[in-house]
Amino acid sequence: MRKIRTYKDVTHDTGSGLLEQVVDQQHRLADRLALVRSVVAVASGKGGVGKSAITANLAAALAGRGLAVGAVDADLNGPSLARMLGVSGARLADRASGVEPAESPSGVRVMSMEFLQQEEDAPLRWREPEMGRFIWQSTLETGVLREFLGDVEWGELDVLLVDVPPGTDKIARLLELVPELDQMLMVTTPSETSRFVVSKSVRMAREAAVGTVALVANMVGHTCPECGHVSELFMGDGVKRLEEESGVPVWAQIPFDPRFGAATDSGTPLVITDPDAPSCHAILALADRVEEQIGIRGRDAVEEVGS
Ligand SMILES: Nc1ncnc2c1ncn2[C@@H]1O[C@H](COP(=O)(O)OP(=O)(O)OP(=O)(O)O)[C@@H](O)[C@H]1O
Numbered sequence: 263m264r265k266i267r268t269y270k271d272v273t274h275d276t277g278s279g280l281l282e283q284v285v286d287q288q289h290r291l292a293d294r295l296a297l298v299r300s301v302v303a304v305a306s307g308k309g310g311v312g313k314s315a316i317t318a319n320l321a322a323a324l325a326g327r328g329l330a331v332g333a334v335d336a337d338l339n340g341p342s343l344a345r346m347l348g349v350s351g352a353r354l355a356d357r358a359s360g361v362e363p364a365e366s367p368s369g370v371r372v373m374s375m376e377f378l379q380q381e382e383d384a385p386l387r388w389r390e391p392e393m394g395r396f397i398w399q400s401t402l403e404t405g406v407l408r409e410f411l412g413d414v415e416w417g418e419l420d421v422l423l424v425d426v427p428p429g430t431d432k433i434a435r436l437l438e439l440v441p442e443l444d445q446m447l448m449v450t451t452p453s454e455t456s457r458f459v460v461s462k463s464v465r466m467a468r469e470a471a472v473g474t475v476a477l478v479a480n481m482v483g484h485t486c487p488e489c490g491h492v493s494e495l496f497m498g499d500g501v502k503r504l505e506e507e508s509g510v511p512v513w514a515q516i517p518f519d520p521r522f523g524a525a526t527d528s529g530t531p532l533v534i535t536d537p538d539a540p541s542c543h544a545i546l547a548l549a550d551r552v553e554e555q556i557g558i559r560g561r562d563a564v565e566e567v568g569s
C-alpha cells in the first residue's frame with residue numbers, strides 16, 4: 263500500500279521549513295493562551311442543538327459581569343456566532359502583534375470566519391491543490407483554527423469561549439490544539455438521538471485532559487405564554503440517561519423559548535435585554551458554574567504563568 267507522509271515523518275530539513283512552521287505556530291499559540299485564564303469549549307458533536315446561541319448568551323452574560331471575554335467561532339463552514347453577538351460584517355484591524363478581534367455591543371471580543379468573507383451567501387472554499395482535496399481540507403481547517411486562537415490579539419482574557427461545530431472530529435481537532443482545555447460544555451437536547459451522538463463526545467472529552475466536562479440540556483420543555491402549560495418537545499429522557507451513564511453533571515436546563523431564539527438570531531442575546539426570562543435564568547445559572555470553575559483553575563494557571 264502507498265504510504266502518505268505526514269509532517270511527523272519529515273525528520274530532516276526538506277527546504278520547505280514545514281517542521282519549523284508547525285513548531286513556531288504552536289509556540290505562538292501557547293504564548294497567546296498563556297494570557298487567557300480559561301478556555302471553555304461549547305461543543306456537542308450533534309448539530310443544531312443550540313451551541314452557538316448558548317455561546318453567544320453565555321459570553322454576553324459573563325462580559326456583563328465585568329469579565330474579559332473572548333469568543334471564537336470555530337465553525338468555519340457555517341459561522342453564526344458573530345451574527346448572534348451583533349458584530350456581523352465587522353472589519354478587522356491587522357496589527358503587528360496580531361489581528362484585532364471585533365468587539366460586540368455586549369463587550370465580547372469575537373473572531374469568526376464571517377469577517378473574512380465578502381459576501382453573505384458565499385460558501386467557504388479552500389484554495390488547496392486540485393489533487394487530494396480531502397487530505398488538505400482538514401489540515402487547512404485546523405490551520406485556520408490555530409490562527410484564530412494564536413494569531414488574534416486577544417490580550418488578557420478571563421475566559422475564551424470556543425463555539426465548536428458539530429462532529430466529534432471537530433472536538434478532536436480542538437483538543438489537539440488546546441489539549442488542556444479548562445472546561446467543555448456539552449450541549450444536548452432530551453432526544454434519544456442527541457443522547458446517542460453526544461455520548462461519544464462526552465467520552466472523547468473525558469478521555470482527554472479536559473479540566474471539567476459538564477452537560478447543558480437545551481430545549482427542555484416549552485411554557486405556553488398564553489396559558490402557562492409546559493409541554494415537552496422531546497419524549498425521551500436522554501439528558502437523565504446521559505448524566506447517569508457518563509457521570510457528567512448537568513449544569514443547566516434551558517427551556518425552549520422562541521424569544522431566546524429570535525433575539526439571539528437578530529444579534530441581541532436575550533440575556534442582555536430580558537435577563538428575567540426563564541431561558542436566561544438558566545443561562546445565568548450556567549454562567550455562575552463557569553465562573554466558579556474559572557475561579558478555581560484559572561487563578562492557579564495565571565499564578566504559574568506569572569511566577
Ligand atoms: N432554547 C432555545 N429556545 C429557542 N430557540 C433556540 C434555543 N436554543 C437555540 N435556539 C435556536 O435554534 C437555532 C439553532 O441553534 P444554534 O444555531 O445555536 O445551534 P447549533 O448547535 O450551534 O447548530 P450547528 O450545529 O449548526 O452549529 C437557532 O436559531 C437558535 O437561535
Ligand SMILES: [Mg+2]
Nearest residue numbers: 313314337342
Ligand atoms: Mg452553531
